Amino acid sequence: MRLRHIEVFHAIMQAGSVSGAAQLLHISQPAVTKVLQHAELQLGLQLFDRVRGKLVPTPEAQRLFIETEKLNRDLVAIRRLAAQLRSGGEELLRVLATPALGASVLPAAVTAWAKAFPAGRCQLATHHTREIVSSLLLGEADLGLSLQDPRHPGIHAEVLASGDMxxxxxxxxxxxxxxxxxxxxxxxxxxxxxxxxxxxxxxxxxxxxxxxxxxxxxxxxxxxxxxxxxxxxxxxxxxxxxxxxxxxxxxxxxxxxxxxxxxxxxxxISVPLVLLVPASRPLTQAGRRFVKLLTDSTRASLARLA
Missing domain, CATH: 3.40.190.10 (Periplasmic binding protein-like II)
Structure with missing residues (x-):
């Protein structure tokens, strides 16, 4: 059985009907029927008896339901996680910055991020650039902010904004x-x-x-x-x-x-604001949104110096 087969099969078992399964999965009734027919064809056995317009699980379906229960729970958990990642959800974002940036650019960015993602979690700390690079390589942080490019082969550096001393x-x-x-x-x-x-x-x-x-x-x-x-x-x-x-x-x-x-x-004397991320681990959706808010607030702040 394919994952889609299992998903539809479990929805029918839980709802007791094609129409109920369609409501659970937010798809049409014909789509549910089509997937069920394809699953039975691939398995080479009938999963439900049609009795007076109702679907009655066969003994084989009852056994399959027990064996695939954990896999279906995992699918539900994966969908929930995907939704959280898409929205910024409750994902933990770990941010490191040099002391100067921690006191100057982080407060406005974190304030904007907290308003945009009220369920999000963020850990902030300040270190010098050398320690930031080490933490990123060890997987102890998701992104770093510095006033310099460390030019490390394991770190991807990107200039977000710049100004003069x-x-x-x-x-x-x-x-x-x-x-x-x-x-x-x-x-x-x-x-x-x-x-x-x-x-x-x-x-x-x-x-x-x-x-x-x-x-x-x-x-x-x-x-x-x-x-x-x-x-x-x-x-x-x-x-x-x-x-x-x-x-x-x-x-x-x-x-x-x-x-x-x-x-x-x-x-x-030009000074950049440099984003540092591990070269082997790209930013998550929540991280990218944080960087966008940080960039916007920092550029607006620098405009006051003009």
Whole structure:
């Protein structure tokens, strides 16, 4: 018997009639009759006796029903799972992001996802890119978000959005009183720098060196969120990724002037938002929908910097 035969056979056994089986399966009565006839033809035996317009199971049908009960339950479970996968259902989505992205782009994306999929479940964690790659390869996460492409053969990387590094200037500082792009040579405030092993910090150091500038920061930090907090406290100026900067713009757009003025940096240093997934395990439907919401919310956030 084929799977479709078993499905129709069980529906008839449960409903006791062709019309009842058609209602259970959401198909027409002729379709049920056709499948039943084909099943009996393939088996070479009659499954039901037609008695005064009713279907009465034969002894052979009773035995088949017992033997195929578990398989039919499995089919029902598979259909239920397929429906959940199609809708986003109750599938668990495991997302990792670098600390900067966890504080900047994830909140808006997860908020939109939670509204769109009220039955969905999501686990969030922040790690550095190296740990994200390791977790993806071990099957401990479904997708990762980073500010760099790790260029690993086991990881598929895709740029979802990009922007330029921005200067966060404490309000009242010399840099905050001017408009337009801020040249690196014109920095006067105390520079709060990223640690030397940070990839974007390394790019920024190269940009300074290209202009024969060699600042010696007194304070360096490991995360852009900490850099933002120090700027907000008035300690100094910092140059951060565009996603962290967009959060400052959004925070100051609602009412009173915020403690930070955001300016573009010249020369421009482009920063991507990179989606990381295992090359051997494509994203599920729920994962693809999450990425779409993330991309839309991030691009809208970056547009505020224009």
């Amino acid at each position: 921005m200067a966060l200037c404490p309000r009242g500082s010399p840099e905050s009183r001017q408009d337009g792009a801020l040249r690196l040579a014109d920095l006067k405030s105390e520079l709060i720098a990223m640690a030397e092993d940070d990839p974007l910090g390394h790019q920024l150091a190269n940009a300074f060196a290209a202009q024969d500038l060699h600042p010696v920061p007194r304070i360096s930090v490991q995360t852009y969120q900490l850099a933002r907090s120090l700027v907000e406290s008035g300690l100094g100026l910092s140059i951060v990724d565009p996603f962290t900067a967009a959060g400052c713009v959004a925070a100051g757009a609602a009412g009173e002037r915020g403690p930070v003025v955001v300016r573009r940096v010249e020369p421009a």
